[in-house]
Amino acid sequence: MNISRIAISLAGILLFGYCGTLRAQVRQTREEYIDRYKHIAVEQMERYGIPASITMAQGILESDSGNSLLALRSNNHFGIKCKSNWRGERVYHDDDTKGECFRAYPTVEASYYDHAEFLDSQPRYDSLFAYASDDYKSWARGLKAAGYATAPDYAQRLVRIIEENQLYLLDRQDGERLYAQRYGLERDPEEWFSSQSSVETPAVSTAIDPDNYRVTINAHEGYNVYVTNGVHYILAKEKDSFENIGSKFRISAGNLRRFNDLKDKKAQPLPGEVVYIERKKKRWEGNARHHICREGETAYSVAQSYGIRMRSIERLNDLKKNQTLEKGRQIRIQ
Incomplete structure (x- = not known):
């Protein structure tokens, strides 16, 4: 009788674990x-x-x-x-x-x-x-x-x-048609973005110089380049590594990890994750002074969202390393 109960309990645990795994696998992506x-x-x-x-x-x-x-x-x-x-x-x-x-x-x-x-x-x-x-x-x-x-x-x-x-x-x-064809525009993407924006687009060489690259969105080596807080970043693709991103932007993998507050020398970006291609700022330069935390956020995730160094977030708010932030907590960003 006891053996049966144990077997049932184990089956329940395994089923629960399987369902948890299945739920993680079916999470809807932003693109979907x-x-x-x-x-x-x-x-x-x-x-x-x-x-x-x-x-x-x-x-x-x-x-x-x-x-x-x-x-x-x-x-x-x-x-x-x-x-x-x-x-x-x-x-x-x-x-x-x-x-x-x-x-x-x-x-x-x-x-x-x-x-x-x-x-x-x-x-x-x-x-x-x-x-x-x-x-x-x-x-x-x-x-x-x-x-x-x-x-x-x-x-x-x-x-x-x-x-x-x-x-x-x-x-x-x-x-809807334009959106569906956004990666297959007949015109050069840099020319197209320039025609749709009032932002003046500078000439871009085969490698990006972050000091001179000052547009909201553009393309380089198959990546869209974005800017937040005056800091440029891309979104990692499937099977990306800091090594191959670095080779395309002429930045060492070590520097990319430092730009993104990662101390683990083996750390690699996940698909869709923000990867900064230059050093983040110490403070938020926009009008907002605080960030209201959402569930599960950390100093790292806030820092990545605003283009601010994680250490600055921790110092501004007297946070411990790897501390999970309570939902609704007000975090200083400048």
Whole structure:
């Protein structure tokens, strides 16, 4: 009898471990999320005038690309709370305070439709509709100013997501086709980005000199190069290593690890991970002074998000090494 109980217990443990592994394997990527829902964002833009790039960026940020507990439990991809006029299903979730009421939807599509209706019907967002549907930066600032989210850098986060993923293509005529062809543009990508931006693009040699490379987005050796806090970075690809990234940007693997606060000489980047190609700053140079922590964040993840050295984050906030930060904690970034 005891042997049977032990066997059942072991089977349960193995099944639990298998389910945990399976769940980790099926986590939705950002690219999959965009491909799945971009057509809804474009539909809402055509109907309401809300930039599709803004809708997609908010969905990515608020739902962790559809992987957050709130999104999985209730199909709520925009963090919209119940309010007194909500008559639909509800779910309770810890956010700014414990057990807050959030809207629940039968489908993800219903969440997208309600998000557009929510912005269109709330007087505090009226000023946003004066902006063009391709002016994502003004929309991002306007959402923050109107109080959509409490994070002081909410606008910067939205813009970063839009520019990292070229979501601004969705705001243009025939945007879905442009987005689908973003890596196969007939024109030279540097020429195309220059024609779409008011930022003057300097000439780029076969190797990037970070001191002279001062555009928001460009391409080099098959990588898009981005900038945050005045520091340039790329997103690692599948099977990337610091050695092969370094060879393409003429930076040693050791320096790349130092730029990214990694002391382990064997450390390698994960696919989609931010890799800085120059040294990060000691302080955030934007307007925000603080970062509001999300669940599971560390000094390292905050430092990578803002282009700030991890040691600076630790010193500014008197943090211990590898300390996990509590959700909602206010972290100084300058």
